Amino acid sequence: MSPRNGGRISRVTPEGADHDRNIDDKAISKYIPPWTTPYIIGIAGNSGSGKTSISQQIIHMINQPWTILISFDNFYNPLSPEERVLAFSNNFDFDHPNSLDLDLLVATIDKLKHGGRATIPVYSFNLHNRTSKTNIIYGANVIIIEGLYALYDQRLLDMMDLKIYVDTDLDICLARRLTRDILYRGRDLPGAIKQWEKFVKPNAVKFVNPTMKNADLIIPRGLDNSIAIELMINHIKKQLALKSRNHLLHLKQLGVDMKFEVDKYNIKILADTNQVRGINSILFSENTSRSDFIFYMDRMSVLLIEVAQQFFNEYTDEIIPTGNNMSYNGLRMNQDYIAITVMQSGDTFMKSIKKCFADIKLGKLLIQSDSTTGEPQLHFESLPANINEYESKILLFDSQIISGAGAIMAIQVLLDHKVEEDDIILVCYLATEIGIRRIVNVFPKINIVIGKLSSMEPSNMWYNKEGFLDSHWHFRNRFIDTLYYGSG
Amino acid sequence: MAEAKEVDKNVILLPQTNQLIGLYSIIRDQRTKRSDFVFYADRIIRLLVEEGLNQLPVEEAIIKCHGGHEYKGAKFLGKICGVSIVRAGESMEMGLRDCCRSVRIGKILIQRDEETALPKLFYEKLPDDIRDRYIFLLDPMLATGGSAMMAVEVLLSRGVKSEQIFFLNLLAAPEGIKAFHSKYPDVKIITGGIDERLDEDKYIVPGLGDFGDRYYCI
Numbered sequence: 055m056s057p058r059n060g061g062r063i064s065r066v067t068p069e070g071a072d073h074d075r076n077i078d079d080k081a082i083s084k085y086i087p088p089w090t091t092p093y094i095i096g097i098a099g100n101s102g103s104g105k106t107s108i109s110q111q112i113i114h115m116i117n118q119p120w121t122i123l124i125s126f127d128n129f130y131n132p133l134s135p136e137e138r139v140l141a142f143s144n145n146f147d148f149d150h151p152n153s154l155d156l157d158l159l160v161a162t163i164d165k166l167k168h169g170g171r172a173t174i175p176v177y178s179f180n181l182h183n184r185t186s187k188t189n190i191i192y193g194a195n196v197i198i199i200e201g202l203y204a205l206y207d208q209r210l211l212d213m214m215d216l217k218i219y220v221d222t223d224l225d226i227c228l229a230r231r232l233t234r235d236i237l238y239r240g241r242d243l244p245g246a247i248k249q250w251e252k253f254v255k256p257n258a259v260k261f262v263n264p265t266m267k268n269a270d271l272i273i274p275r276g277l278d279n280s281i282a283i284e285l286m287i288n289h290i291k292k293q294l295a296l297k298s299r300n301h302l303l304h305l306k307q308l309g310v311d312m313k314f315e316v317d318k319y320n321i322k323i324l325a326d327t328n329q330v331r332g333i334n335s336i337l338f339s340e341n342t343s344r345s346d347f348i349f350y351m352d353r354m355s356v357l358l359i360e361v362a363q364q365f366f367n368e369y370t371d372e373i374i375p376t377g378n379n380m381s382y383n384g385l386r387m388n389q390d391y392i393a394i395t396v397m398q399s400g401d402t403f404m405k406s407i408k409k410c411f412a413d414i415k416l417g418k419l420l421i422q423s424d425s426t427t428g429e430p431q432l433h434f435e436s437l438p439a440n441i442n443e444y445e446s447k448i449l450l451f452d453s454q455i456i457s458g459a460g461a462i463m464a465i466q467v468l469l470d471h472k473v474e475e476d477d478i479i480l481v482c483y484l485a486t487e488i489g490i491r492r493i494v495n496v497f498p499k500i501n502i503v504i505g506k507l508s509s510m511e512p513s514n515m516w517y518n519k520e521g522f523l524d525s526h527w528h529f530r531n532r533f534i535d536t537l538y539y540g541s542g
Numbered sequence: 543m544a545e546a547k548e549v550d551k552n553v554i555l556l557p558q559t560n561q562l563i564g565l566y567s568i569i570r571d572q573r574t575k576r577s578d579f580v581f582y583a584d585r586i587i588r589l590l591v592e593e594g595l596n597q598l599p600v601e602e603a604i605i606k607c608h609g610g611h612e613y614k615g616a617k618f619l620g621k622i623c624g625v626s627i628v629r630a631g632e633s634m635e636m637g638l639r640d641c642c643r644s645v646r647i648g649k650i651l652i653q654r655d656e657e658t659a660l661p662k663l664f665y666e667k668l669p670d671d672i673r674d675r676y677i678f679l680l681d682p683m684l685a686t687g688g689s690a691m692m693a694v695e696v697l698l699s700r701g702v703k704s705e706q707i708f709f710l711n712l713l714a715a716p717e718g719i720k721a722f723h724s725k726y727p728d729v730k731i732i733t734g735g736i737d738e739r740l741d742e743d744k745y746i747v748p749g750l751g752d753f754g755d756r757y758y759c760i
Binding site for chain 2: 276340353372381
């Protein structure tokens with residue numbers, strides 16, 4: 055294809071990116087990331103009953119990444135000026151369900167359940183108003199909703215997997231509350247007692263106590279009840295293990311029953327030139343020193359990044375005034391790039407990314423496999439704000455695609471941030487066929503650049519004349535970042 | 543993936559992809575600032591060096607991998623030496639170093655003689671064992687080919703065979719290629735772009751201006 059048609063065609067389509075190819079729609083499977091099926095726990099109980107301590111205990115004991123605690127405290131309705139005067143004189147009823155914005159809470163949980171970003175307001179008790187600050191939460195494996203009225207609204211109850219009520223004697227609650235209010239919140243005794251008698255206790259009896267009947271589990275005596283807490287935690291762990299098993303099983307099944315032809319998809323594989331074979335030889339060999347490994351991995355990375363830019367981008371014709379005042383029928387790239395690395399395997403590309411782009415925006419994702427089950431887990435994401443608004447191509451880097459699970463998760467994170475599937479270019483050095491199958495099965499429009507692709511069965515494909523198998527050491531083991539960073 | 547083509551005997555042209563045309567559009571543009579010129583010229587140089595290295599022969603080798611597997615790979619053969627024509631050619635040394643860390647680099651200074659208007663050799667510094675090496679001759683522009691031919695002459699006088707020489711440049715004029723190959727047909731020219739012609743002042747058209755000035759001075 056000639057890129058220069060006399061300078062008259064205003065747009066040049068990207069070479070090789072042919073999104074209109076007939077991809078069998080029936081073959082497309084859906085990936086259900088774990089954060090769209092979060093395990094939701096509601097914890098209710100009276101003020102001073104020990105809800106917060108129990109929530110902290112659960113977070114500590116289940117030790118799951120992406121566990122978030124949502125407190126009702128941030129969902130109070132903003133007060134009107136008149137109400138604020140009442141509040142400052144301890145005459146406003148904060149313990150009545152009407153003081154809460156339950157609709158907003160329901161909407162927030164609902165958004166999180168669908169893998170979207172949710173904005174959590176931050177409420178200030180000093181101002182008795184919402185502050186301009188908000189917290190953005192994206193994705194969760196486990197959501198703990200904690201508050202007086204956690205088990206009050208039917209819409210919330212319907213979304214919960216486990217409903218807990220902490221039933222502590224009101225006398226004990228009062229004692230704890232007095233200690234907390236006087237010691238830590240600067241109140242005086244008469245004021246605290248007045249509030250208890252006027253608002254807290256009547257509401258507790260009228261509204262909070264009856265929600266006990268909505269609970270799956272009632273824990274008397276709060277955190278002191280270690281047997282009940284242990285039983286509860288064991289139950290939660292069992293449920294989470296089941297969820298993680300289903301996730302893994304689902305991931306494994308993807309890509310098994312599909313017809314896979316490399317050229318049916320937007321996949322580019324590095325040409326097998328002498329240099330590429332030579333570099334592969336150095337990177338695979340057990341006799342290579344680390345300094346050589348790093349050097350040649352950097353060289354390989356530049357080759358892959360250049361290929362990634364060669365395809366999948368659109369250009370506009372432009373007449374360029376040259377250094378000697380002539381004109382040249384040139385091309386101007388329509389989009390910029392944003393680079394996202396999957397830590398830490400994708401970080402091996404970082405040096406080469408800097409080499410190829412002067413001022414690129416960078417983002418990071420930390421996805422790690424659970425050491426016992428192998429289930430990929432999203433631990434951390436840091437993406438350029440409003441990543442979808444730049445009209446950029448997103449280069450997603452991971453040096454190795456093994457099961458494909460981590461890459462699928464990374465792509466899903468980008469899609470959840472409203473990035474278009476065909477704007478993503480996944481760049482990897484070594485990939486297994488099963489991993490790539492799973493990825494294109496879920497995301498058929500994605501662009502992929504691969505250094506070396508192995509096969510599931512022995513085969514003699516143009517891209518794999520060596521007959522590399524998925525089960526070979528280089529493709530099955532995550533060795534690149536280990537050698538590159540010396541972390542083995 | 544697009545691969546470099548031999549467009550004429552011993553003339554290898556980088557694939558003219560949109561991406562490469564895009565890079566050239568930046569460095570040709572007179573409005574491009576020097577920092578950008580250097581950055582994007584370096585990227586093109588990297589592609590030229592990779593293509594140059596690709597021309598070198600390799601030897602089949604069985605590689606012992608971790609975990610006991612074997613891989614029928616390739617071992618790089620032969621030693622390389624970069625020879626840059628001062629000063630513009632020196633801009634390409636970094637790109638060569640990025641691909642071959644400890645590569646030896648020789649220098650040749652050729653300037654136009656004020657009286658005769660012909661290129662004249664002022665200075666040369668080359669490794670002693672240069673005749674046993676593959677030579678990457680570095681000069682970003684092939685206009686008339688005068689200095690490049692003189693450089694080849696120096697190399698031949700040191701016992702290098704013309705088949706061992708690879709001449710890497712970013713932009714070449716058809717007249718230059720013709721003149722160069724009429725004298726040294728066995729030297730492989732590896733270029734990123736072949737322009738229309740030379741103008742009466744012997745500048746490449748449409749060209750990019752004076753490469754050395756834009757890389758080092760302006």
